[in-house]
Amino acid sequence: MRQKGAFSSFIIRLAIGATALSVATMIVAMAFITGFKYEIREKLFSFWGHIHITPYNVNMGTIITPDPISRNPVLEQKIKGHKEIKEMAPFAVRPAIIQANQVMEGLQLKGVDEQYHLPAGVGFKGKALSYADTAYSKQLLISQTTADRLNINIGDELKLYFLEPGTTFPRIRRMMVSGIYHTGMVEVDRDYAVCDLRLLQRINNWAPDQINGYQITVKNQALADTIARQLYDNYIEPPLSVSTMYDIFPNIFSWLQFQDVNERIILIIMAIVAIMNLAAALLILIVEQSRLIGLLKAQGMANEDMRQIFLYYAALIAGIGIILGNAIALSIAFLQKKFGFITLSESTYYMRYAPVRIYWWQPVLIDVVTLVLCILCMWLPTLYIRRIQPAKVLQFK
Incomplete structure (x- = not known):
């Protein structure tokens, strides 16, 4: 027993x-x-937001749109008034070559204005971009990956080369690294740097109100698709289109x-x-x-x-x-x-x-x-x- x-x-x-x-x-x-x-x-959302408003693009899986759009203050006011919208900021994207310490790397520059903020979840050291009243800022935010590849740190100077179609010599701009970020996303840290929106407007010969699109951050990421449909149905007219990060990065x-x-x-x-x-x-x-x-x-x-x-x-x-x-x-x-x-x-x-x-x-x-x-x-x-x-x-x- x-x-x-x-x-x-x-x-x-x-x-x-x-x-x-x-x-x-x-x-x-x-x-x-x-x-x-x-x-x-x-x-992913911390760098690109949840929703993009850009010119209609057949290829939804891309950030870059070839043609600019003009900012619409009325549209901005309506969208910012939506109860689920946390932030709305204009942006532009342009490829460039970055050089420092005899090392050159190709990347995409993301131009933003003072409405854009790197969220707390992104690792960051240094200072954010400072925006002057008139001239564009000569400061640059780069990723830790880019900083390691170029062997540069906060406060170091570098050169940006912009290639123009039909020309032999690139346009060159001297910049200074004001901050270094780390998202952990290879697609972002490897390929992107952040600069003043007005720099890209100047390089592209755009008017002060011309941009590639708007980046929108919502309060609840689970509602991103629903809010995108609401924006498209109520506020957006051709040739503009609305896309979410689910459309742009479907593989992820x-x-x-x-x-x-x-x-x-x-x-x-x-x-x-x-x-x-x-x-x-x-x-x-x-x-x-x-x-x-x-x-x-x-x-x-x-x-x-x-x-x-x-x-x-x-x-x-x-x-x-x-x-x-x-x-x-x-x-x-x-x-x-x-x-x-x-x-x-x-x-x-x-x-x-x-x-x-x-x-x-x-x-x-x-x-x-x-x-x-x-x-x-x-x-x-x-x-x-x-x-x-x-x-x-x-x-x-």
Whole structure:
């Protein structure tokens, strides 16, 4: 009997441990995947905003539009008055060659005005662009990647070369690095630098009100598509068009959507592991207690009443495992957020540390669904109670 009791205790502890491990894995996986998708979107949105208003372009997957548009103060006022719009800023983009320390690199210059701000989520050191009242600013913001390639730092001078079609000699501008940013997005850090919008207007021989388009940041990124449709339906007229980052960078967002598939696979596998372990543990307990079950049957206790007892016991085991799983998962998430002990290859995943983001409803949803599924699936092992015959089990001691 002691051996049976010791074995059943081991089985119970094993079931609790397996449930805890499964729940912890589900919560941690969801926290990491949610954090990963959130950080990637924030990095991309931080540099380009959520919505662009530009001249109609057949190729939606590009930032650059060949023809400028004139700023429309009435349109700007209407869009800025939208309750979900956080920021609206004009921009222009032009290719250039940057030279410093005998090293030359090609990149795209993004021209902005004082309405544009690098969000707090972007790593930044130095000073933002200073805008004079008349002349364009000769300051430049470059990425840490570009700074490393050119071996320059804040305060260093460099040259910009602008190639003109049909001319032999490029137009040259001397600039100074005022700040260095780091988004972690290879497509941004490798290819872009930020300058005064008026510099590109001057180089392009544009009027002071001519730009490539508007960059719009919304308060809730989940509403970007809805807001873009509202802007297009209510405010935008040809030849202007509205596009979101989902249109411009479809490959990145398709990749992020694929992470949802990985998340579902992990959740399903871990849920199956938890259910199978609990079912096996419950079945073993029923077999071990078959003599007691036979005795209770002989005294008139109904099968359904005994099934309820074992189901309650299984729910208790599952509940303890779920609580322990939550404690393990939240501890891992807290330690990762504080110390970042899980590292990633930034060139592959756009970040140095595995990000963690947990919404309160996520562990609650996992806990409730796991508990409900476990209880529902525990009905099958308890059917074995009906097969236990008192006359057979009571004849053995």
